[in-house]
Amino acid sequence: MRxxxxxxxxxxxxxxxxxxxxxxxxxxxxxxxxxPELAVLQSMGTDxxxxxxxxxxxxxxxxxYVYFLGSGLVSVSxxxxxxxxxxxxxxxxxxxxxxxxxxxxxxxxxxxxxxxQVGGTALRIPVVAFLAALDELVVLRELILRYVNLVLFxxxxxxxxxxxxxxxxxxxxxxxxxxxxxxxxxxxITHAVLAQLIGIRRASVSECLETxxxxxxxxxxxxxxxxxxxxxLEHLACSCSGLIQREYDRQIGRRLRG
Numbered sequence: 001m002r003x004x005x006x007x008x009x010x011x012x013x014x015x016x017x018x019x020x021x022x023x024x025x026x027x028x029x030x031x032x033x034x035x036p037e038l039a040v041l042q043s044m045g046t047d048x049x050x051x052x053x054x055x056x057x058x059x060x061x062x063x064x065y066v067y068f069l070g071s072g073l074v075s076v077s078x079x080x081x082x083x084x085x086x087x088x089x090x091x092x093x094x095x096x097x098x099x100x101x102x103x104x105x106x107x108x109x110x111x112x113x114x115x116x117q118v119g120g121t122a123l124r125i126p127v128v129a130f131l132a133a134l135d136e137l138v139v140l141r142e143l144i145l146r147y148v149n150l151v152l153f154x155x156x157x158x159x160x161x162x163x164x165x166x167x168x169x170x171x172x173x174x175x176x177x178x179x180x181x182x183x184x185x186x187x188x189i190t191h192a193v194l195a196q197l198i199g200i201r202r203a204s205v206s207e208c209l210e211t212x213x214x215x216x217x218x219x220x221x222x223x224x225x226x227x228x229x230x231x232x233l234e235h236l237a238c239s240c241s242g243l244i245q246r247e248y249d250r251q252i253g254r255r256l257r258g
Contacts, residue, residue, distance in 0.1 A: 026069075026070040026071055026093050027068045027069060027070050027093050027094075027096075027123070028093060028094045028095075028252065028256055029068060029094070029095060029096060029140075029143055029144070029147060029252070030068055030123070031256060032139075032143055032252065032255040032256060033137070033139050033140045033143065034139055037137045037139055037140050040133055040136070040137060041068075041123065041125060041133070041137075041140070042123075044125055044126070044129045044130070044133065045068075045123045045124055045125040046123070046124050046125075047070075047121060047122075047123060047124075048067075048121065048122055048123075048124045049119070049120075049121055050067075050069075050072045050074075050116045050119050050120050050121060050122055051116060051119050052116055052117065052118065052119045052188075053115065053116065053117075054115070054116040055113065055114070055115050055116075056074060056097055056114040056115070056116065057097070057110075057112075057113065057114040058113055059079050059085075059111060059112060059113040060109040060110075060111065061109065062108055062109070062110075063098065063100060063101055063110050063127055064126065064127055065098070065124045065125060065126055065127060066096055066097060066098030066101060066124075066125050066127055066130050067096060067097040067098065067122040067123065067124050067125075068096050068122060068123040068125075069091060069092055069093050069095070069096070069097070069120060069121075069122045070093060070120060070121040070122060070123065071092075071093055071120030071121050071182070072092065072093075072116060072118045072119055072120020072121065072122070072182070073090060073091070073092050073116070073117045073118035073120070073178060073181055073182050073187075074090070074091045074092075074097055074114055074115065074116050074117065075087045075089075075090055075091075075114070075115055075117050075197055076088050076089050076090070076091060076097075076112050076113070076114050077112060077113050077114075077115065077197070078111070078112055079111075079112075079113070080199075085113055085196075086196075086197070086198070086199040087158075087197040087198065087199075088112060088155050088158065089151060089154045089155050089158060090174075090177055090178060090181050091114075091181065092178070092180075092181025092182045092183070093120075093181065093182065093183060094180070094181055094248065094252070095147055095150075095151075095181075096144070096147065097114055097122075098127065098130070099147075099148050099151050100112075101127050101130070101131060102131075102144055102145070102148050103148060105127075105131050117189060117193065117197070118178075118182060118187065118188055118189065119188075143252070143255070146251045146252060147251070147252065149251060150247060150248055150251045150252065153244070153247050154244050154247075157240050157243055157244055158240070160240070161173060161238060161240040162198075162199070165238040165240070167198075167200055167204050167205075167208060168208050168211070168236060169236070169237055169238040170198055170200075170238070171194070171198065171205065171208050171209070172212075172233050172234075172236045172237035172238075172241075173237045173238055173240050173241040174194070174197070174198060175187065175218070175225065175227060175233060176230070176233060176234060176237055176241040176245075177241050177244060177245075179227055179230070180241075180245055185226055185227040185228075185230070186224065186226050186227075187224065187225045187226070187227070188223060188224045189223070189224070189225060190223045191205045191206050191209065209225065212233070212236075215232065216228060216229055216232070217229045217232045217233050217236070218233070
């Protein structure tokens, strides 16, 4: 256990099952690169299963792997005090885990902690091999730099949101961003985890979600939240979720459409 967080079970490799069909279709970054570049990544990576609460990277420890998520949801959290972390940004099938390796490859102790919140799968690649390959994979390199730029925007937007907007707006924003990142309206997440990630009281989360359910916006179940009316949720949320999504579309989404 580190920083009060159990590491959970070790990542389990998945038997080969046409990796390109699974991850190239699901991970939006991998969908944007040419097949020869994808083949290089496949040759150096391993398809792994992600378990809820699995710590992919501990705060201030060396980062050994990058991950391209095919499914699931990972929170990247900043340490605010001993044993307490608050989410800085989310990563789903639209992105990757490993931005510090791109910006500062020689930093032995990158900040933030990365924890799986919704189980799924990912292509795991050793950092050393990935950085070496970027010299040759020119399309991927440009795309990754765009994605890192997007991460910087998302973190600044979330910081501004947390400073100025109400709990209800922030919670609605989180649900929308998480749903976009996972490409689903079913989020297997508890009230306690939401409170921890957003940095608010659990009672406040439960109160807001109860109001959302009464208004027919979501459906609450044990350890799960289902989005029923996204349009109404977008109306309740602040503008931050829309700004984040529009920036993603500007940086990366147009390549998917192209």
